Amino acid sequence: MNIPQFDIITLGAQIFGLLVTLAIFYYYNIKVVIPKFIEIKKFRTKKLKKNNSLVFMVSKDLSSNMWLKTFCYTNFLK
Template sequence: MKRIIPQFDILTVGAQVFGLLVTLLLFYYYSITSTIPYFIEIKKFRTKKLLKNKNFVNTIDTDLNCNVWLINYCYKHFLK
């Protein structure tokens, strides 16, 4: 009697395809309901944090430029 691997047996193809489709459907449902919203929430949080940090860096840059101008201006007047 010949032994056939179950994956290649024509009688079990229907059951294998059905099991595959059910598994993919469950994975798709899980991804849509829990995983993808979690990643979207993280992306929104990171974007908000990056925007806040960018504004903070711009403020610091403006302050530093003002300080450099003030130091140069005071130094010039001190030398007069």
């Protein structure tokens, strides 16, 4: 009794099926997955740059606000 996976006669058909399946998978990845991945990566990079500039601006405002409060408080105590 032979197992079909190890039968030398069906080896050609198995390799052909494997190559066809891998070719379809490769084509799908090139045409669908990679462009979507690149689009998402560009969107996330743009969003990170925008948020980074916003955080920097808020940080600068907070330090200025802290300085102003301290200045006003010290003048109030005098």
